[in-house]
Amino acid sequence: MIELKNLVVLGQGAPNSLRDGRISRCVCAYSKEHGLVRLYPIPKALLRQWDVFDATVEANSQDHRENTWKIFHSKEDWQRIHKWIIKKGEYPKKERTKLIESLAKDNLGDLIKNGKSFGIIEPKITGFELAKQNETTSIQTTIFDLDYQIINQNEFKYKPYVTYECTAECSCKNPVHRQQIVEWGCYEWMRKNPNSEEHCEKVFENLQLTNKDWKKYFLVGNIHKSPKTYIIVGVLRYKNKS
Numbered sequence: 001m002i003e004l005k006n007l008v009v010l011g012q013g014a015p016n017s018l019r020d021g022r023i024s025r026c027v028c029a030y031s032k033e034h035g036l037v038r039l040y041p042i043p044k045a046l047l048r049q050w051d052v053f054d055a056t057v058e059a060n061s062q063d064h065r066e067n068t069w070k071i072f073h074s075k076e077d078w079q080r081i082h083k084w085i086i087k088k089g090e091y092p093k094k095e096r097t098k099l100i101e102s103l104a105k106d107n108l109g110d111l112i113k114n115g116k117s118f119g120i121i122e123p124k125i126t127g128f129e130l131a132k133q134n135e136t137t138s139i140q141t142t143i144f145d146l147d148y149q150i151i152n153q154n155e156f157k158y159k160p161y162v163t164y165e166c167t168a169e170c171s172c173k174n175p176v177h178r179q180q181i182v183e184w185g186c187y188e189w190m191r192k193n194p195n196s197e198e199h200c201e202k203v204f205e206n207l208q209l210t211n212k213d214w215k216k217y218f219l220v221g222n223i224h225k226s227p228k229t230y231i232i233v234g235v236l237r238y239k240n241k242s
């Protein structure tokens, strides 16, 4: 086991239920010492963006992505997971913009080329798309949390996609990238009325992606089964100072 200290939550994926009924999320966090790391499984209510925490982790022999860790004893200790994930406070509000700007230097081509797990890209957004993946949303309840209706990411009727180019010089042959957003906030928005196209399509507005008064950055991460495919696991944003 390894202890990672002073991690800051930057992005969190929408929850998925595991085979044994646990509802789990994947969190992307940053620390000076470790850079960007991926941690899972994390219970859904435990951490929020900008929380600072320590975590005890172990390697997952099934997942070879860079800087990717499993919470130590997560299965055995699921109901006592705070033993291994210790929240310490919040990253100071006035330091956040500076941190985002210092990290947002990536372009997708170099992330792929260098086998990076994560990157933060300043996008020039060119389009939004709500792709239909199912005829209807299938909603489940879970034995671990009866108050929460779980909708797994792939059980939603719609999936939001963004098309963009990297602001930094990009080494991809095709500079236009189309990526799925899996940020938790985005699925929480759709969950309120998951079968309404009119409601779900407002997800982009809700994330301030259509608002010129906001600066936005995409925290992108690669997929376990397809390490050269990246999805948007977090949208980092702040209002421009006028």
Ligand SMILES: [Zn+2]
Binding pocket: 107, 108, 109, 165, 166, 170, 171, 172, 175, 177
């Ligand atoms: Zn690019």
